[in-house]
Amino acid sequence: MDVHISLEGRADLTAQVYRQLLDAILDGRLRSGERLPPTRELARRLEISRNTVALAYDRLVADGFLVGRAGAGTFVAAEPVRGRAAPRGVVLPRAFWHGVETERAMPAARYDFRVGVPDARLFPMDTWRRLMGRELRAGFSAYGSPSGYGPLREAISRHIGLSRSVLAGPDDVLVTNGAQQALDLIGRVLIEPGAVVAVEEPGYPPARMLFRSLGARVVGVPVDAEGIDVAAIPRSARIVYVTPSHQFPLGTPMSLARRAALLAWAERRRAVVIEDDYDSEFRFGARPLEPLQSLDRAGRVIYVGSFSKTLLPMLRIGFLVAPASLVPALRTAKLLSDWHNELPTQAALARFIDEGLLARHIRKATREYAARHALIAEALAADDRLEPVPSAAGLHLCARLAPDVSVRPAPGVLMFESLESNCGEEPAQRGVVLGYGVIGRDAIPEGLRLLRSRMSAGPEPPAARF
Numbered sequence: 001m002d003v004h005i006s007l008e009g010r011a012d013l014t015a016q017v018y019r020q021l022l023d024a025i026l027d028g029r030l031r032s033g034e035r036l037p038p039t040r041e042l043a044r045r046l047e048i049s050r051n052t053v054a055l056a057y058d059r060l061v062a063d064g065f066l067v068g069r070a071g072a073g074t075f076v077a078a079e080p081v082r083g084r085a086a087p088r089g090v091v092l093p094r095a096f097w098h099g100v101e102t103e104r105a106m107p108a109a110r111y112d113f114r115v116g117v118p119d120a121r122l123f124p125m126d127t128w129r130r131l132m133g134r135e136l137r138a139g140f141s142a143y144g145s146p147s148g149y150g151p152l153r154e155a156i157s158r159h160i161g162l163s164r165s166v167l168a169g170p171d172d173v174l175v176t177n178g179a180q181q182a183l184d185l186i187g188r189v190l191i192e193p194g195a196v197v198a199v200e201e202p203g204y205p206p207a208r209m210l211f212r213s214l215g216a217r218v219v220g221v222p223v224d225a226e227g228i229d230v231a232a233i234p235r236s237a238r239i240v241y242v243t244p245s246h247q248f249p250l251g252t253p254m255s256l257a258r259r260a261a262l263l264a265w266a267e268r269r270r271a272v273v274i275e276d277d278y279d280s281e282f283r284f285g286a287r288p289l290e291p292l293q294s295l296d297r298a299g300r301v302i303y304v305g306s307f308s309k310t311l312l313p314m315l316r317i318g319f320l321v322a323p324a325s326l327v328p329a330l331r332t333a334k335l336l337s338d339w340h341n342e343l344p345t346q347a348a349l350a351r352f353i354d355e356g357l358l359a360r361h362i363r364k365a366t367r368e369y370a371a372r373h374a375l376i377a378e379a380l381a382a383d384d385r386l387e388p389v390p391s392a393a394g395l396h397l398c399a400r401l402a403p404d405v406s407v408r409p410a411p412g413v414l415m416f417e418s419l420e421s422n423c424g425e426e427p428a429q430r431g432v433v434l435g436y437g438v439i440g441r442d443a444i445p446e447g448l449r450l451l452r453s454r455m456s457a458g459p460e461p462p463a464a465r466f
Helices: 013-026 040-044 050-062 125-138 150-163 177-192 205-213 255-270 327-337 341-354 357-381 442-451
Strands: 066-069 072-075 173-176 196-201 217-224 237-242 272-277 301-306 317-321 387-388 394-400 405-407 431-435 456-457
Touching: 013 050, 040 050, 050 066, 066 387, 150 301, 150 317, 150 341, 150 357, 150 405, 173 177, 173 327, 177 205, 177 237, 177 272, 177 301, 177 327, 196 255, 196 431, 205 217, 205 341, 237 255, 237 301, 341 357, 357 387, 357 394, 357 442, 394 405, 442 456
Parallel strands: 196 217, 196 237, 237 272, 272 301
Antiparallel strands: 066 072, 173 317, 301 317, 387 394, 394 431, 405 456
């Protein structure tokens, strides 16, 4: 076991060695049963007398923290020691972070309509293991580029060019740790303290919170059947965040006329549009409209995508496509944030795309998700207490609740998301958002029956995830 000990001066060296070893044991850095370095070796490293180290070891043995075994060495005592917590401290975060919920418990539920999570059972895990094993055997011995692994950027640019008509070469692509980091990098590069950022209302809460954390004044803009109401965007806004292919959480696509109006507004106001194309790969209806990025002629759209919802959340690979004028700054922001994504995973994903495995997976998953989508859509349409929002893509459906209807939670049994929890403005809109990535097709009918049984006349429930 390599023990780090730093001696200060020459006063009472035995006490210093004793205290630092004791701290390592109490903190859990030295665990029960671990072997300590021989006294001679530790003394040589610390450039002190072997007797000094031996005395410290003897004290720890006498106190019951170490045990000596003849011919084997000195070990941490078998009795487990719980790690000590860090000091509570007096340093406080900025005001924004007071009361911010950073981690939400997600208890298991029998009927899990969780939003934004794909079905891991559909993912070709054996194939992925083969690809990962190949890259791990090849080995990566140096740091990578902040922009991402070159072959992956090439594969992404080809994939989104064919599947989504996005105009991008490899040099326009920046690989990120999920779409959330892409939004963070964009915000770091573009948001000045107090800047106005317009977001959809209702909309994606993590994006809204992220922009606020960077010092922006976030303003919600209403969404109707055609998408964000361009006329309601504040004149002072310089960034607009939208989900035009499958609006989150309503699910409606932005109309072509509204897309054109948004791009014209951005050019007039010299603003930037962030286009989050988070789960547009799964489509069950008509041909998708062109992304804003492919319609943009002024270089004002930054396109954000993610493989977390297409493949597996644990992969944490996203990307952004930015105008050339922003790429150097975004690359530097990535370098300062975490340098680069983990390289073997990037290399495996590049092969996954190039060998046609991504396209095959999307076709297979789309068929399954389409069947689940149809089951839920039919059930929602049959209940006059619900008003389904039309949607033909993605991993969730939304339905508005009738004015006098509320839904009682069923912890541990039924999990879904409230429409209220995705609202940032008052009064919050009321409804349910049902994901179908986790729940199997056979469990959907009973899960929906339980949902209907929990609906009743009464006061509105709190805006929370049930």
